[in-house]
Structure formats: structure tokens, C-alpha cells
Amino acid sequence: MSTTPTDWSENGRGQRHPVASWSYAARSTPTGVDIDLETGDVTVVTEDGRLHLLGGDGVLRADPLPMEAGPAIAWADTAIGGVVQLGARRAGWISREGKVRWTVDCHDQILNVATSPFGNAIAISFADRHNVVLDNKQQPIGEFTSIRPLRHLHLASHRPIVVGAAESGVLSSHTIGGQERWSEKIWTNVGGMAINGNCRTVLLAAFNHGLQRFNHRGRAQGFYDIGGT
Numbered sequence: 001m002s003t004t005p006t007d008w009s010e011n012g013r014g015q016r017h018p019v020a021s022w023s024y025a026a027r028s029t030p031t032g033v034d035i036d037l038e039t040g041d042v043t044v045v046t047e048d049g050r051l052h053l054l055g056g057d058g059v060l061r062a063d064p065l066p067m068e069a070g071p072a073i074a075w076a077d078t079a080i081g082g083v084v085q086l087g088a089r090r091a092g093w094i095s096r097e098g099k100v101r102w103t104v105d106c107h108d109q110i111l112n113v114a115t116s117p118f119g120n121a122i123a124i125s126f127a128d129r130h131n132v133v134l135d136n137k138q139q140p141i142g143e144f145t146s147i148r149p150l151r152h153l154h155l156a157s158h159r160p161i162v163v164g165a166a167e168s169g170v171l172s173s174h175t176i177g178g179q180e181r182w183s184e185k186i187w188t189n190v191g192g193m194a195i196n197g198n199c200r201t202v203l204l205a206a207f208n209h210g211l212q213r214f215n216h217r218g219r220a221q222g223f224y225d226i227g228g229t
Contacts, residue, residue, distance in 0.1 A: 026052055033073070036076065045071060049069050052064045062098050070084065083114075083115045089108065091122075109127040112125045114153045122134045123153055128149070131162070141177060146172060147166075148169050151167045156199040165186070191206070201213065201215065201216075
């Protein structure tokens with residue numbers, strides 16, 4: 001554990017600088033991370049396929065679990081666990097205690113997974129451009145085919161909406177039943193995506209093009225130039 005601030009955290013122009021609360025050193029490269037908003041628990045998957053369950057203080061709650069986990073992971077916000085990729089074509093629900101509650105075998109390579117805050121809807125995107133939404137009994141709610149494979153995927157917390165982005169070329173939104181709401185061409189490569197609760201704001205990490213901002217209709221609203229993402 002360490003609380004030593006890094007140089008960049010002291011060089012900002014704002015009045016409040018980021019401060020490192022804790023750090024955690026895994027023995028393998030992290031490939032995915034998510035947080036439970038209710039408990040503050042942090043879940044990490046590493047390149048060696050292990051699942052690391054941390055408390056809000058950065059302390060391991062159990063030994064790292066070898067389960068061919070990741071890189072796709074999406075943790076619920078209500079202390080119930082989350083959905084994790086378990087190999088190329090399998091996803092499963094892992095409880096907060098690290099127990100496998102269920103698994104589902106898929107038809108193609110998984111690109112990403114998403115969950116609603118209460119775990120009652122799970123979305124999975126595939127390399128063949130197919131995308132599915134399941135309920136917590138693994139029964140289909142909806143499905144759709146995207147223009148390009150969706151590398152980035154989110155379920156809105158306040159509305160029954162799926163938002164996805166390809167590595168380049170497309171940003172789209174669908175209902176959880178599979179109906180397209182909108183689809184927009186984008187001209188940057190995408191390294192990450194975040195949305196707010198009602199999906200009125202979508203942020204894309206666009207490498208040298210900064211943070212690209214879009215509204216609830218997929219219309220570009222400008223960007224934040226932060227010198228790369």
C-alpha cells in the first residue's frame with residue numbers, strides 16, 4: 001500500500017489535486033477493472049486470468065481467483081457481484097464473494113460485457129457484430145446486429161438502453177429489446193467509453209483527440225483536449 005502522490009497530481013492548475021488513497025500491486029498486468037458504487041469494492045482481472053476482489057481500502061478480500069477471467073468485466077453497483085468473461089466464448093456471473101453463480105456459453109468471441117446496477121440485465125457484444133441482452137436467468141431480452149463489432153459497451157443505469165462503440169467508425173444506442181435508437185459515424189479511434197445514468201452524455205476516450213462528448217441523440221458536443229487519453 002502507498003499514499004505517496006505522483007508528480008502529475010501536484011502539477012495541475014486547479015485548487016484541489018488528486019491524491020492517491022491506496023495502491024494495489026498484482027503479479028500480472030491488469031486487463032480490466034470496475035467498482036461497486038454501493039460498497040466501494042474494486043474488482044480487477046489480470047492477464048493471467050485471475051480475478052482480484054479488493055475492498056474499498058485496496059485490501060484483498062480473498063486470494064486472487066484463477067478462473068480464466070477477462071478481459072471483459074462489468075460489476076453491478078449493489079453488492080451482488082458482476083458479469084465476467086470466462087474464456088473466449090463464455091461469460092458468467094460472479095458473486096461478491098467470488099462464487100460462480102451461473103455461466104453461459106456463447107456462439108462467438110466475446111468483445112465486451114455490461115450489466116445494469118441491479119444485475120437484472122446483462123449485455124454481451126461479439127466479434128461477429130451480434131449483440132445480446134439477457135435477464136438474470138440468462139433468458140434473452142433482445143438482440144441486434146451492429147454496423148461494426150462493439151468493443152465498448154454500457155447499459156444505462158436509469159433507462160433501459162444499451163450504448164456501444166466500435167474501436168473506430170460507429171457509436172450507437174439501442175433499447176434493451178434490440179430496437180435501434182440512433183447510430184452515428186465517428187472519425188476517431190476509441191480507447192474507452194463512459195456514459196452518465198440517463199445516457200444524456202456519452203464520453204469517448206479518443207487518444208490524441210482527447211475526450212469526445214456526445215449527447216443523448218449521438219450528436220457531437222465538442223471535446224476536452226487533455227493532451228491524449
